[in-house]
Amino acid sequence: MNTNLYTYCLRLADNGLILSHRIAEYCSAGPQLEEDLAITNVGLDLLGQAESFLKYAAEIKGGGITEDDLAYKRKEKDFLCVHLTEIPNFDYAYIMARQFLMDAFNFYLYSKLVNSKDDIIAGISAKAIKEVTYHLSRSSDWIVRLGQGTQESHQRIQTAFDELWMFTDELFESDEIEKSLEKEGIGVDSSTLKKDWQMKINEVFSLAGINVPKIEKHSLQYGKFGLHTEYLGYLLAEMQHIPLLYPDAKW
Amino acid sequence: MEDAKKLEEFQAKIDADIKIEPKDWMPEKYRQNLVRQISQHAHSEIIGMQPEGNWLTRAPSLRSKKILMAKIQDEAGHGLYLYCAAETLGVSREQFLKWLHEGAAKYSSVFNYPTLTWADIGAIGWLVDGAAIVNQVSLQGTSYGPYSRAMVKICKEESFHQRQGYEIIADLSKGTEEQKQMAQDALNRWWWPSIMMFGPHDGDSAHSNQSLKWKIKRESNDELRQRYVDKTIHQGEILGLTFPDENLKLNEQTGHYDISPIDWDEFWNVVKGNGPGNRIRLAHHIKAHDDGAWVREAAIAYRNKMNAKSKIA
Ligand SMILES: [Fe+2]
Numbered sequence: 001m002n003t004n005l006y007t008y009c010l011r012l013a014d015n016g017l018i019l020s021h022r023i024a025e026y027c028s029a030g031p032q033l034e035e036d037l038a039i040t041n042v043g044l045d046l047l048g049q050a051e052s053f054l055k056y057a058a059e060i061k062g063g064g065i066t067e068d069d070l071a072y073k074r075k076e077k078d079f080l081c082v083h084l085t086e087i088p089n090f091d092y093a094y095i096m097a098r099q100f101l102m103d104a105f106n107f108y109l110y111s112k113l114v115n116s117k118d119d120i121i122a123g124i125s126a127k128a129i130k131e132v133t134y135h136l137s138r139s140s141d142w143i144v145r146l147g148q149g150t151q152e153s154h155q156r157i158q159t160a161f162d163e164l165w166m167f168t169d170e171l172f173e174s175d176e177i178e179k180s181l182e183k184e185g186i187g188v189d190s191s192t193l194k195k196d197w198q199m200k201i202n203e204v205f206s207l208a209g210i211n212v213p214k215i216e217k218h219s220l221q222y223g224k225f226g227l228h229t230e231y232l233g234y235l236l237a238e239m240q241h242i243p244l245l246y247p248d249a250k251w
Numbered sequence: 252m253e254d255a256k257k258l259e260e261f262q263a264k265i266d267a268d269i270k271i272e273p274k275d276w277m278p279e280k281y282r283q284n285l286v287r288q289i290s291q292h293a294h295s296e297i298i299g300m301q302p303e304g305n306w307l308t309r310a311p312s313l314r315s316k317k318i319l320m321a322k323i324q325d326e327a328g329h330g331l332y333l334y335c336a337a338e339t340l341g342v343s344r345e346q347f348l349k350w351l352h353e354g355a356a357k358y359s360s361v362f363n364y365p366t367l368t369w370a371d372i373g374a375i376g377w378l379v380d381g382a383a384i385v386n387q388v389s390l391q392g393t394s395y396g397p398y399s400r401a402m403v404k405i406c407k408e409e410s411f412h413q414r415q416g417y418e419i420i421a422d423l424s425k426g427t428e429e430q431k432q433m434a435q436d437a438l439n440r441w442w443w444p445s446i447m448m449f450g451p452h453d454g455d456s457a458h459s460n461q462s463l464k465w466k467i468k469r470e471s472n473d474e475l476r477q478r479y480v481d482k483t484i485h486q487g488e489i490l491g492l493t494f495p496d497e498n499l500k501l502n503e504q505t506g507h508y509d510i511s512p513i514d515w516d517e518f519w520n521v522v523k524g525n526g527p528g529n530r531i532r533l534a535h536h537i538k539a540h541d542d543g544a545w546v547r548e549a550a551i552a553y554r555n556k557m558n559a560k561s562k563i564a
Pocket residue numbers: 296325326329405409
């Protein structure tokens with residue numbers, strides 16, 4: 001088995017899987033019907049991307065394992081999503097701030113991955129880049145709208161970014177796996193995405209009148225290496241409970 | 252005098268199957284009747300997102316999660332079409348929501364029942380969407396243009412929902428013993444509520460006659476109910492499921508299925524909002540609406556700012 005590629009696919013998959021789950025939790029609770037529709041659209045795209053990467057990971061792993069096994073029967077420590085995707089839906093400002101930070105990251109990531117020498121990754125990314133381009137433009141609009149809207153919305157979105165900022169350094173943390181996949185032309189070394197990402201953030205923040213929070217390294221332990229926030233365990237307990245309760249059943 | 256003539260012309264248009272459009276003259280009662288019916292329909296679509304959303308985070312496979320998420324999104328879209336159609340009658344969405352929150356507007360009481368197992372998601376698609384389609388297909392021929400066009404769009408998606416729900420129940424019926432029980436239990440709990448979705452018997456329905464004359468409704472509650480029962484029994488029997496009605500029997504003379512008398516006490520109890528379901532659904536909707544107030548205000552404030560800017564420039 002190509003362990004590096006397997007791990008890399010899980011990282012890509014789990015970011016989409018967990019973030020789309022948070023969006024699913026928000027279903028029917030949006031500020032207006034149009035938003036319910038739009039945010040569910042984003043969640044569906046992310047879930048589809050996750051499914052594709054899990055399918056590929058299952059194929060790499062072999063032994064008859066399926067994408068559902070990987071989603072529903074993996075242990076928490078084997079999930080490789082970044083902490084930012086695990087943050088609960090505290091309010092709409094947190095939801096949009098979390099989304100915007102991830103959308104910008106995904107945009108630059110998939111812009112590169114479309115050129116992957118691995119045909120499957122390139123194929124999934126070609127579809128994903130169209131989706132995340134829309135996601136980023138939608139969330140950017142909302143950040144500006146909230147930043148420039150009312151005093152309350154400005155304060156809420158600034159607070160959300162202040163609180164979430166410490167989770168952004170993980171996005172650009174790379175390791176030997178990413179470095180070697182980058183060398184082979186298959187994957188992307190996350191640290192190379194930081195400059196573009198930061199520029200995009202600055203651009204939208206300046207339109208929105210939001211201050212870029214101070215950079216702080218918050219953690220020595222990261223989700224992408226299997227060490228998670230306390231939030232993830234509860235999310236998985238809910239998401240996985242039926243397949244675990246009925247191990248012999250097919251759904 | 253004027254009005255009597257207008258009314259006559261109006262009825263002539265209806266009789267000739269010419270659609271009534273927002274700018275056309277219409278009797279005030281017709282307008283009120285439509286406002287009530289379309290908004291009730293819209294509310295049902297959006298309140299219906301909740302019992303299904305209840306299982307979205309526990310959908311047991313990636314495929315089923317995607318299908319359910321897309322379905323709930325469809326229902327939000329249906330709500331949107333219908334609010335837009337209702338708004339052409341001169342009432343704002345904000346007002347519709349206010350009536351809903353105050354309890355002045357109703358929604359289909361079937362959504363006050365709880366979803367207790369994954370099989371309920373199958374039962375809702377198969378039975379609740381299945382019953383809704385029968386009604387909605389008939390409403391494609393409604394006399395009010397915007398309502399009719401909304402129904403045409405909605406019907407296309409509803410038949411997917413019905414099939415996807417049936418597929419869940421079919422898979423469970425072929426699954427483990429526990430899964431089969433789950434499917435049967437869901438049918439037991441959803442069958443009668445789905446039958447009651449068509450409303451009271453023709454003789455007891457407050458709005459029925461006038462609605463038929465104005466072609467707001469095209470067929471009576473009992474006709475639609477019978478069509479639903481007839482098409483559904485066979486679908487359940489192929490799967491080896493039993494309907495919770497010992498009097499259910501094909502009537503050789505009519506060619507239709509006879510069912511037991513409907514328990515109208517339960518129906519009116521649920522319609523009147525007795526029981527926990529109604530409170531939970533409304534409280535959820537009110538909370539989402541209140542929590543979102545600052546977001547809507549921000550969006551309006553921003554739009555006003557931009558408009559002011561573009562006027563100066
Ligand atoms: Fe619908």
